[in-house]
Amino acid sequence: MRSRRCGNRKFVEPHTCTSTRLTEDHRKLDSKTICTCIMPMVKDMPTIKVLVLIAEIQARFQYRVSYRKAWIAKQMAMEQLYGDFDASYNELQGWIAAMREHVPGTVIELQTRSYDGPNNQLQSRKRIFHRMFWTFDQCVRAFPHCKPFVQVDGTWLYGKYTQILLLAVAQDGNRNVLPITFAIVDKENMESWEFFLTNLRRYVISNDNICIIFDRGKRLIAAIRHSGVPWRSVYCIRHIVANFQRDYKNADWKRQVVRMAYELEPHIFRQRMARLESDMEGQTNTSFRQWLGTMEPWQWAQSFDDGFRYGQMTTNLVEGINAVLLKTRHLPISSVFSATFFRLATLMPRMGQQQVNQMEAGHVFVEGIRDAMVVNRRMARSMTVEVYSRHNETF
Template sequence: MTTSVGYPSGSSHSTGLIDVDSLFCGKLFKDKTEMRSQMRMYAVKHSFEFHTFKSDNKRYVLKCIDEKCSWRLRATKAKASDSFVVRKYISQHSCDSALRNVSHRQASARTLAGLVSNHFAGGKLPLRPKQLMEIFRNDHGVGVSYSKAWRAQEHASELARGIPADSYEVLPSWFHMIEKKNPGTITYIKADSDNKFRYGFLAFGASIRGFKLMRKVISIDGAHLKSKYKGTLLAASAQDGNFQLYPIAFAVVDSENDASWDCFLRCLKTIIPDEENLVFVSDRASSIATALSVNYVHAHHGICTFHLQKNLETRFRASASLLPIVHDASRAYTQYDFDYLFTQISNGDPDLGEYLWQADIRKWSRAYSPSNRYNIMTYNCAESINSRLKET
């Protein structure tokens, strides 16, 4: 009797998902490549090594690495098919297991990846190379170097999640289904002159509808992507009345430059109109300031006080004792309190006072902000969203 091996629908990377624990005469493999891959995993899982005795386009013969051992397998190509069928199989080992090598000859990075790919599927946090080294040592008795564990991590991620090129290829159809299943969702894809991906924008319908209940302060920031094609993830987020983070929109761009921020804010403007009571909080990047001045003329652009504080720590080290006063001044509720604190800063270090004045007190102080910033003095909202999405 022959048994067909099942493959997940639509997947060509099924190595880590097929059960090969039961080998028997008549077992059918998709093709020779698949069989070779499965047999390597089988050898690692069962702690033995084999060598290829014969291999061509019609037959595949394996023997235990110990020539005196009885274990062997012979498979041939099925007629009118690329499939390979096990014709002869002796499952018992007569070799001494104590002689088996920790540095397993079948334990390539790709083979090991097939054994742990389930740890990378379904949004799970990926395992680190050192964690994989422990799994391979404890569960399979195989010692691997850090570099091999790192390569296994990369291959396992590809097996479970696909490769970046495939993800970009299906992005238009994925966006289409997102819009279909989530009413009110806005998506946008921009390609270059060679019809290759350049920018992608996504705002879920639920986020768009719910923004009217949020505080009208939007934090914007970018985070570097670490896939093959790099790029940057731009995010816009807000905060509700209970201080909870509220994601609004995302974009994948090449980098944080004038063109990418302009594209992101133009898309954002289609769902959040330009208003005088709207506030954007970001770092002091010139590309953000330029894009905001073009797309959100009436909205107020505030800068992140944490980012400003870090600049002051580097630039005015001699006036470190005044920096806590700068912090208090930025968060003062009334202009009277702000003026009192700012006078102390200017008297203590005129250069620091002038620098802060030139930075525009409307941008970094709550008291002089033209619009209500509430408690949102940093772009921590956007950074927190990016941090939450980092592993994914």
């Protein structure tokens, strides 16, 4: 029976209303509680999406929390795990001092700049982080035993402050990838690249005409020219064909350009060039030679590179290191710096043991690096390479 008593405003009816708020959020399920729950997930994967965390909380508590609350919880978890982004810049000084003291030969070039206060008023007494270059002694001594080329590239850091991580990567005779230098800069401009290349040349690469493979970025090209160092600059074919496809939007022509780049015989290269120009004639106002512009054949085609590239037609090596550091790139700056050290601490012993195993199997190698790298007082044992043969395409 339904009843109404208006005197005391009592209403007795079947309950038909629903509360959507209870299914969306709960006041006791605050950011601190969520932070405790998601801490293991954030530790395992700092790059985890906020929507994934929301789904996890919903599955565990049957409440769908707001995006803002989940985002705040993730930031709290990141700070507890890796420290505050602002405080990390001050902690960086401690890391630098520790590395210089306990890891002899570590090279660190840190530059600061004056702080622009409120209303763009320059406060000369305050200095803030500008850019930093670093490498380790074992990387410096490893490079002479690697193939004489480097791949360089830049990638974004995705923390609170969006800076750029610059990398230079080499490769030994057994195709092991070795990061040799790092830098964090505020912008990917000519000044930043010149800062990086100057220190790369000063501390790691002493020989002229070392092949440098990159994505044909205008700022990097300008920095190479301005540096005055006789690099042998060549370009990543993947970026070249991407630009070609953007301009012409023809998949068949794109495949022909790739075949030309990888071709080893000059006369076959010329035949492919003539065929492509014939296909493009009448369909575009710009010939392929005109599109190439200032690029020389040896800068993008393997048949004219005189072996300087050692078969490396892309920047895939440095892209691979970028992928390894993917989780690191979301962390505060001191964690990014320390992660490069500990990653190499893991890499060096594995590379050394690989060489020992190959030597025990009867392979003949040239003696390489046998100095220990210090990570808790120990690092790699050895690194060895074969002699290069262009005919056999081996190093």
